[in-house]
Each structure stands twice: as structure tokens, then as C-alpha cells.
Amino acid sequence: MKITELLTKDTIQLNLKAHSKEAVIDELIDVLDKAGKLNDKKAFKQGILKREEESTTGIGEGIAIPHAKTAAVKTPAIVFGKSENGVDYESLDGQPAYLFFMIAATEGANQTHLEALSRLSGMLMHPEVREGLMQAKSADEVLSLIESFDREDEEEQQKTASSSASKGKILAVTACPTGIAHTYMAADALKLKAKEMGIDIKVETNGSGGAKNVLTPEEIAEAPAIIVAADTKVDMDRFDGKPVIEVPVADGIRRPEELIEKAIKKDAPIYHAKNRKNDGSDSGKNSSKGWAGFYKHLMNGVSNMLPFVVGGGILIAISFMFGIHSADPKSPEYNKFAEIINTIGGQNAFMLIVPVLAGFIAMSIADRPGFAPGMVGGLMAYNGHAGFLGGLIAGFLAGYIVVGIKYVFRNLPQVFDGLKPVLIYPLLGVFLTGLIMYFLVEPLxxxxxxxxxxxxxxxxxxxxxxxxxxxxxxxxxxxxxxxxxxxxxxxxxxxxxxxxxxxxxxxxxxxxxxxxxxxxxxxxxxxxxxxxxxxxxxxxxxxxxxxxxxxxxxxxxxxxxxxxxxxxxxxxxxxxxxxxxxxxxxxxxxxxxxxxxxxxxxxxxxxxxxxxxxxxxxxxxxxxxxxxxx
Known part of the structure; x- marks a missing residue:
């Protein structure tokens, strides 16, 4: 299917009047609705906004691609809009967006539709396409430009080229949650930059239609390194023992040259498959090193702690509305409901902030065996009035203690593998973490x-x-x-x-x-x-x-x-x-x-x-x- 079968004259708006992100979304949805492409305008907008909540679709270079795959779409379609003055779309590069492609995919979009949508996403990585769209004065010029770059056999051409690729070729995998836009934009950005650098590359795309251009075991074995630009689960076990660069899919779009250079130099940690053994002793999470690794572990704790901070804090604030002492049964201001929500927020949700922070930091470092020691260490930090800094200490301490325990017991006979995650790791992990926390943090x-x-x-x-x-x-x-x-x-x-x-x-x-x-x-x-x-x-x-x-x-x-x-x-x-x-x-x-x-x-x-x-x-x-x- 040609892209121009989805993008037509009645879904092109060359003079957007909107001056904000939400206004742009509303205006583009109106174009789709008037063209008869939607079953439910309100539900489709909810789908678009839900995707925006996951992350901005303003990819930079003046482009935004809001998209949704939902039953609210009657007929798969693309609407193109252009703003002469630009709109603050919270783009990745912090710059205004001028070109907007809103993709409306049906819940059961067929393969031909998905392939056309993926080609559009990749096409926008070409500077000449972006420049041509900015200069276009009519819908006919837009369609003519798209038509000239639309290559339905592009993927087949790449497969043919890949089959004759030389040994040592760089490999990459791209994937995003919806599998419509960012997957293919990252793939094309990597391919274009590799071509410019004279580097041989093959990119596997994990889109809505499934994995395409799948990497073979032979190619993986010969590759110096693999780039995985993904925000959703991909098959990682096949990369066991290879240098793997794991980044968000946005980095594939924004930093292709840097990623390719790292892959050439093998500047990447060796990936160890989680499922190589059932004891959980090896984890891809441990591949991060230096500041990047520290930050990754830290953010795992912070992101899981955040709901407790928000939920508990707001409940405490609401209780104050009934009076500053409304939760105290001895006060004349006492209100039973205020006491309940203050108890939930202050004595329960807030009590878990530090243990959860520590537990998930430790889990990021040592996988599941680190969780229990981290939680226990965090609770000791809380009870010892060490605050969130004590929680940070407990989390990293527990995580690396468990990593050490795994190393010490790595050569146990295989018959004991089943005992490691259920007995050895939790027992020794909790004991050693608790012992050090007792003497290190409580004196605070x-x-x-x-x-x-x-x-x-x-x-x-x-x-x-x-x-x-x-x-x-x-x-x-x-x-x-x-x-x-x-x-x-x-x-x-x-x-x-x-x-x-x-x-x-x-x-x-x-x-x-x-x-x-x-x-x-x-x-x-x-x-x-x-x-x-x-x-x-x-x-x-x-x-x-x-x-x-x-x-x-x-x-x-x-x-x-x-x-x-x-x-x-x-x-x-x-x-x-x-x-x-x-x-x-x-x-x-x-x-x-x-x-x-x-x-x-x-x-x-x-x-x-x-x-x-x-x-x-x-x-x-x-x-x-x-x-x-x-």
C-alpha cells in the first residue's frame, strides 16, 4: 500500500492555527474527523494523549508524530499539518515543531497499512523530505514529494543487501511500545548515519506487525557489538556474551553516530542472559558501569518510590484541611475521616518511602535476590531516623552485598542451584546488610x-x-x-x-x-x-x-x-x-x-x-x- 492511500488531500492542513501542543492535537483530530476517518473523536483523542503521557512524540528536527492505534479509528489514515511559526511541542531537542503527522491506526490494522505507516516514519529521517515539506505550498506538492520517496520494496532491498554483508557488520534492534513510528525512525536514523560513515549495518525492527529483518545467529556471532534502542521488551538472550549498547529508542533517533562509533569500538558492557541459569545470578541489569550504572540503579529506586511520596503526601495535605490537629483524637478539631487519611498517608505510605527506595535500588543492582535485603536495610534506615540518605546507603549496600554473595557461591554444584534464590541469597543478604546497617547507620x-x-x-x-x-x-x-x-x-x-x-x-x-x-x-x-x-x-x-x-x-x-x-x-x-x-x-x-x-x-x-x-x-x-x- 502506498502512503498516499492513507494521506490524501482532505487530510492535509498547510496552515495550522494552533499555538500549543494540545491545540495542535485538537486541530489535527478535527481534520481526521471531518474526513470521516474516526468512529469516536473523543476516544481517539484519549488514545493520542495516552501515548503522549508515555513520552513526547515530538522527535526533534521540527517534527512531531502523534499517533494511536485504537478502535476509535474507522479507517486507517494519516493527517499532515504544517505550522509556519512553530509550536512548543515538548520536543526531544527542545525546539519548536513545524511539521506534524498524526497517524490513526485501527485496532486490527492489517500488515499493508502498518508497512505504509512505518515507511512514512522512516522517510521523515531524510533531510530533503523535511525541507521539501517546509517549502510545499499546496496539498499536491506534499503528495508528490511523499510519492517520490515512497519505496514499498525498501525493506526487501535491505534484506538483499544484508545477505551479502561483510563479516563484522554492526547490528541493531529498534522497538517502541506502539511499534508504529519511533521504531522505524530510529532504524532509518541508524541506517542513514551508517551509510554516511561508510559502515555496514543491519537493523531489526520490532513493530506492530512483528519483528522484521530479524538478526540471524550467524550475524550475531560475527558482529563486534549490538545496539538495542528499545523501550519495550525484545529478545535479549540471543546476545549472551556479546557487547550490547542498551539505550532508549529516542537515542537511536537523536544519537545514531555516537551509538555506531561505540559499537565499532566495542565500547559496551558484555551482556549476560538472565535465563542462562535459573538462580537469577546473572542479570543484564548489571551490565551498566560507572555513573550511568549508578544513575540507572538510583532511578529504579526513585521511580518506584514516587507513588508513595505522591499518594501519601496528598492524603496528609487533605487531612490538614479539616484542621491542623484534626487527626488527633484528643483535639477539639478531631475528625474521624481526617484521622483515617492521615494514618494512611503519614503512618503507612510515608513509612514505606525509604524501604521502597532501598529495595528497588538493590533489585536494580542484584536482580530479585537484592530486593529483600534492600527493603530490610531501608526499614532499618527509616527506624534509625537516617532519612532518605540512609535509604540510599542501604540500597546500594544491599545490592552489592548480594552481588558479592552470588560471586562467592558461583561454583556450587548445580544440585544446589535451587537453594540459592530461596535460601542462600535472602538469608545471607538480609543478615549482612542488616548487620552493617545496624552499626553504620543507626549511630546517626x-x-x-x-x-x-x-x-x-x-x-x-x-x-x-x-x-x-x-x-x-x-x-x-x-x-x-x-x-x-x-x-x-x-x-x-x-x-x-x-x-x-x-x-x-x-x-x-x-x-x-x-x-x-x-x-x-x-x-x-x-x-x-x-x-x-x-x-x-x-x-x-x-x-x-x-x-x-x-x-x-x-x-x-x-x-x-x-x-x-x-x-x-x-x-x-x-x-x-x-x-x-x-x-x-x-x-x-x-x-x-x-x-x-x-x-x-x-x-x-x-x-x-x-x-x-x-x-x-x-x-x-x-x-x-x-x-x-x-
Whole structure:
């Protein structure tokens, strides 16, 4: 099937009026609907937006390819739209998009339709196609250009070329969740760059129609390395013992030259198939090395921890709406429902934040055998008041302890293989991790006590310096011993009738989530889709004095985020002291502002200034996200 059978004059819009991403989507859907291609316009939009939630379809180079495969499509179709001024489409390269191809595939799209859609995706990797589309003045010119580049036999030509390929050819696999656009765009980007570099390459595509141009065992055996640019599961066991470069499919589109050069140099970890033995002792996850490996393990913990932070934090914030002491049965404000949701959020969901962080970091390092030791170590960190930093220590400690245990017992007779995952790894892993955590992390409580004595020694001789210190302490470890020391000092001062320190403490605790929420709003290209969504919830956590809302950001990028939040919180704390603000309430965020002593508007101003300082520092320090596609 020709692409021009799916892209017709009535599905071409050369003068898009939209100025935003969602408006572009609406306008393109309207074109499809008017052309009679949809069964359900609303359901189709939901499919498009669901795909956008996974990752942006703005691939860069001025192109966006929103797409969906759904029963809401009556007839498979493509709509092309062009914006002369460009639209901020959250593209991978941070640049505006000018050319839009919306792909509407039916739930049961046949093979000929899928092949045509895949050819369109690959075609857009050619610079001359993009330039021609930008210059096109009529629908006929667009169709003529597409027709001239449409090669139905292109894949067959590649197969023929591959059969006579020389020994040592670079191999690649591309795959994306929907298997319509990014799979083929990554494949074509790699092929075009390899041709330009004079390198022989074969690319297997795992699209909606199944795997095409499948790599043979002989080719795999001869290849110096394999590039796997994929965001969905592909058959990896066949690459056992080969250097494998594993990256998101977006990197295949954006960084083909770098990937090919790495493959030529064999600059890649050796892949070990998970299923080579049943004990789980070998894992492809362990192939990552250096900073990339550290970051990968860290993000595995953070991404799994995030739902507990968001769910628990919002529930705590809602409970405050009934009154700051509404969850306390002894308070006149007591509300049973407030107690229930505060218990769910604060005493249960929040209790799991640190153990889950540690457990999934350890699991990323050592596969399933690392999970239990990581969880136990994380729980010990939580009970020992070591905060999320203790959780990080526990996660990496447990993971590498289990890796060591696997190595020690690697030569056990095969008859004991069944005992490794159910007895040896969990028993020794939990014991050794727990033993080290007991002696290493729990003494942090002594640090906590020492910090409280030091703060008490400062007194109120210099309130501004004290406010600066207390504010910074609230942000440095966000729930760890330093944070708890400052908070406990504030409670002691309230009991002593001095309400100034706690005003600085609450301001300092509100700034980290609020500052990061502002950063994700105004520096969107510096954060992933997941981080931007988490940033939105930080507005609610920040105003509710839930500092832990910033933990995912601090855990994933501590060298930039922690200094930024500490500086912003220090500024807010110092300003509250300068403005002579007092706070007799121990918790509650904006819900206790009515009891603030002093000018409440100056208190809000102090928190706002600190949050802006944090947002600006984060925005300045962080680099733009290069890959968001999933």
C-alpha cells in the first residue's frame, strides 16, 4: 500500500492555527474527523494523549508524530499539518515543531497499512523530505514529494543487501511500545548515519506487525557489538556474551553516530542472559558501569518510590484541611475521616518511602535476590531516623552485598542451584546488610542529638543567622537526622515560648517542594515527563509543609538539587527572622497561617522568595533532558 492511500488531500492542513501542543492535537483530530476517518473523536483523542503521557512524540528536527492505534479509528489514515511559526511541542531537542503527522491506526490494522505507516516514519529521517515539506505550498506538492520517496520494496532491498554483508557488520534492534513510528525512525536514523560513515549495518525492527529483518545467529556471532534502542521488551538472550549498547529508542533517533562509533569500538558492557541459569545470578541489569550504572540503579529506586511520596503526601495535605490537629483524637478539631487519611498517608505510605527506595535500588543492582535485603536495610534506615540518605546507603549496600554473595557461591554444584534464590541469597543478604546497617547507620541518631545541642547553644543571639541555618538544615536531607534535628529544636522552642525559630523551620521545609515545582513549570526542558508530573504534586506538598515531596528530585540529582534547595530554604529562613515572624503551630503549612504571629504576607513573601531562588538555581545548574521517549 502506498502512503498516499492513507494521506490524501482532505487530510492535509498547510496552515495550522494552533499555538500549543494540545491545540495542535485538537486541530489535527478535527481534520481526521471531518474526513470521516474516526468512529469516536473523543476516544481517539484519549488514545493520542495516552501515548503522549508515555513520552513526547515530538522527535526533534521540527517534527512531531502523534499517533494511536485504537478502535476509535474507522479507517486507517494519516493527517499532515504544517505550522509556519512553530509550536512548543515538548520536543526531544527542545525546539519548536513545524511539521506534524498524526497517524490513526485501527485496532486490527492489517500488515499493508502498518508497512505504509512505518515507511512514512522512516522517510521523515531524510533531510530533503523535511525541507521539501517546509517549502510545499499546496496539498499536491506534499503528495508528490511523499510519492517520490515512497519505496514499498525498501525493506526487501535491505534484506538483499544484508545477505551479502561483510563479516563484522554492526547490528541493531529498534522497538517502541506502539511499534508504529519511533521504531522505524530510529532504524532509518541508524541506517542513514551508517551509510554516511561508510559502515555496514543491519537493523531489526520490532513493530506492530512483528519483528522484521530479524538478526540471524550467524550475524550475531560475527558482529563486534549490538545496539538495542528499545523501550519495550525484545529478545535479549540471543546476545549472551556479546557487547550490547542498551539505550532508549529516542537515542537511536537523536544519537545514531555516537551509538555506531561505540559499537565499532566495542565500547559496551558484555551482556549476560538472565535465563542462562535459573538462580537469577546473572542479570543484564548489571551490565551498566560507572555513573550511568549508578544513575540507572538510583532511578529504579526513585521511580518506584514516587507513588508513595505522591499518594501519601496528598492524603496528609487533605487531612490538614479539616484542621491542623484534626487527626488527633484528643483535639477539639478531631475528625474521624481526617484521622483515617492521615494514618494512611503519614503512618503507612510515608513509612514505606525509604524501604521502597532501598529495595528497588538493590533489585536494580542484584536482580530479585537484592530486593529483600534492600527493603530490610531501608526499614532499618527509616527506624534509625537516617532519612532518605540512609535509604540510599542501604540500597546500594544491599545490592552489592548480594552481588558479592552470588560471586562467592558461583561454583556450587548445580544440585544446589535451587537453594540459592530461596535460601542462600535472602538469608545471607538480609543478615549482612542488616548487620552493617545496624552499626553504620543507626549511630546517626547520635548526630541528631549533637545537632540539637549545637542549635540550643546558638540561642537567639543572632536570629537571622539562626534562621539561615535552620532553613538550610530542613532541606539538606529532607527527613533525615539533620532535618529532624532542626524540627525537634523548633518544637522545643515552641514549648519554651519562643515562636521565631519554628517559623523559619516551616518556611525552610516548604521551599524544597515549592521550588522544584516552580522549576519543573518554568524549566520544563530540564526535566523528564515523569518529573514534571511529580513537580505538579509538589505544589500541594509544599504548601502543606511536606518536605519529602522533593526527595525524588534530590535522590535522582543530589549534586544539583540539594545545594539549590538548601540555599533557597536558608534564604526563606533568614527572611522570616528578619521579618520577625513567629509560629506557634508545629505543622500544617498554609493551613496554620491564620495563627502566624507577625505579618502573614511577609511570611508568604519569604517562602516565595526562597522558592524562586531554588527554582532559578536548579534551572541554571541542570542540563536539558536529551531523551524522554519511552
Amino acid at each position: 541518631s547520635d548526630v541528631n542529638t549533637g545537632l540539637q545541642h549545637w542549635l540550643n547553644g546558638l540561642g537567639t543571639g543572632n536570629l537571622i543567622i539562626l534562621g539561615l541555618i535552620l532553613g538550610a538544615m530542613m532541606a539538606i536531607d529532607m527527613g533525615g537526622p539533620i532535618n529532624k534535628a532542626a524540627y525537634t529544636f523548633g518544637l522545643a522552642m515552641i514549648e519554651a515560648g519562643n515562636f521565631y525559630p519554628h517559623a523559619a523551620i516551616m518556611a525552610g521545609g516548604m521551599v524544597p517542594p515549592l521550588g522544584l515545582a516552580l522549576a519543573t513549570t518554568f524549566f520544563r526542558n530540564k526535566f523528564t515527563d515523569q518529573e514534571r508530573k511529580a513537580g505538579f504534586t509538589c505544589y500541594f506538598m509544599g504548601i502543606s509543609f511536606i518536605t519529602e515531596g522533593a526527595i525524588p528530585f534530590a535522590a535522582s540529582d543530589p549534586l544539583r538539587v540539594i545545594p539549590a534547595t538548601a540555599i533557597g530554604s536558608a534564604v526563606a529562613g533568614a527572611l522570616t527572622m528578619a521579618f520577625h515572624i513567629g509560629l506557634p503551630a508545629p505543622h500544617g503549612g498554609i493551613f496554620v497561617f491564620p495563627v502566624v504571629q507577625g505579618n502573614v504576607f511577609l511570611y508568604i513573601l519569604a517562602i516565595l522568595i526562597g522558592s524562586i531562588v531554588t527554582a532559578l538555581i536548579v534551572g541554571f545548574l541542570k542540563k536539558p533532558v536529551k531523551s524522554q521517549t519511552k
